[in-house]
Amino acid sequence: MIEEKFDAIVVGAGMAGNAAALSMAQRGMNVLQLERGEYSGSKNVQGAILYADMLEKLVPDFRDDAPLERHLVEQRFWMLDDRSHTGLHYRSDDFNEDKPNRYTIIRAQFDKWFSQKVREAGATVLCETTVTELARDANGKVIGVRTDRRDGEIRADVVVLAEGVNGMLGTRAGLRERPRPEKVALAVKEMHFLPRETIEARFNLKGDEGVVIEAVGTISRGMTGMGFIYANKECISLGIGCLVADFQRTGETPYGLLDRFKRHPSVTPLIEGSEVKEYSAHLIPEGGFKAIPQLYGNGWVVVGDAAQLNNTIHREGSNLAMTSGRIAAEAILQIKSRSQPMTPQNLVLYKKKLDESFVIKDLRKYKDMPALMHTRSQNFFLTYPQLVSKAMQNFLRVDGTPKIEKEKLTLKSFTRVRSRSGLFGDAFGLMRAWR
């Protein structure tokens, strides 16, 4: 056993773990962070978008040296059928501000930088160490962890579980359930490299401006899922994710969907001639508010993806992870400053603080959305995109048909596929879940 006892052990060096370790180390706590990868970031996968506000709260001057790719000036949302896309764009020069709001990043590089900040703050970061189980005393209180190193037990007053969506420690210890197939999505991604000028020309960007495209429709073959294309400086992150339960049900393959997305006539011109340098896969928590497990207990708290803190509707995750890590750290600091033990009665402070933050407020707002999207995935991800495409083409193709007849045809195509009551039902369901 390693003799030294720490104030806190943080398991994992992703967004949540780094935020927690940094916050505690900055305020003088003796923190040990354990990461199973060769370096912080080597096991982490994300799209990825970074939200500045949540990082600013941890590293106010991060723009000076963080490895940022492009700041986002444009968001595109595409509805696809097999040959066309109907798009909604928002682009604003307001996003070309001194302190931009959102950036694309490359996680392995960003996490290395973030980890450096954690070390500089005084935390001990131990990589290449897989935590195998939680150490508990006779009363069940978590008193540390066991690792795959020799003499692997290490003790601390509190353990912060930032072990990610596929975290095993919490589930093995019976502190939370393993995610269900209908509550997690599997996403696959490729990194497509192209010269900087080519990316800027294809996406209509100058300098470090960036754009995000998110796409739903026939590419997911009726499953609950979404494709994404993010412009980085010299590469494009391109991927697609669908619920694990849907993969199980349909027998579709993740790489088959990715291939189909790349071959879509709206996507192919963006990546033509690129060199692919990485293929990755990752799970994304999609269960929302109703899937959040018990967040604290005797000697432990859980943060980030491991706690299912992900906002599916707004595609926000890393900011919720960072915020939950920071808030957990603040709660622990407060308890420690009062010289109180890390018991559930005291650690409930973490949950109270999290409930008051945007993290839980946002997730609560959309609590019915995951179930709605899942049960009506055929309508939202297959039928409507096809109908919208048909309607748009009908509207735009000038062929001598009187407009009044075109409109009737469009309406009929909608009511034929989805009855009037079906259409109203979907719209009403969506409205209610959104509210």
Added chain:
Amino acid sequence: MSIEPSMRVEDKLFYNRYLVDTGRPHIKVRPHAKPSPQLLSMLKACPARCYELNEGGQVEATVDGCMECGTCRIICEESGDIEWSYPRGGYGVLFKFG
């Protein structure tokens, strides 16, 4: 307009860096005569195609190219079809970009 022809997943995995812990696979399939529906679904759902059917009709896993996403754990661990643990520290997939 063209992009490269469809690649086999096995070839895609060559883009990635791995440190294989030879002789210590982190996922083990429980010996079985006839695979469960969960295990069979992994032939398609695994993004690295780690799962394949052998000549005897059983599902086998070769985890050298595993990206450690956890999909098989979510689908197959509850039924006891597989045993899942993370590779030892430092081993497994090492993302350059993530």
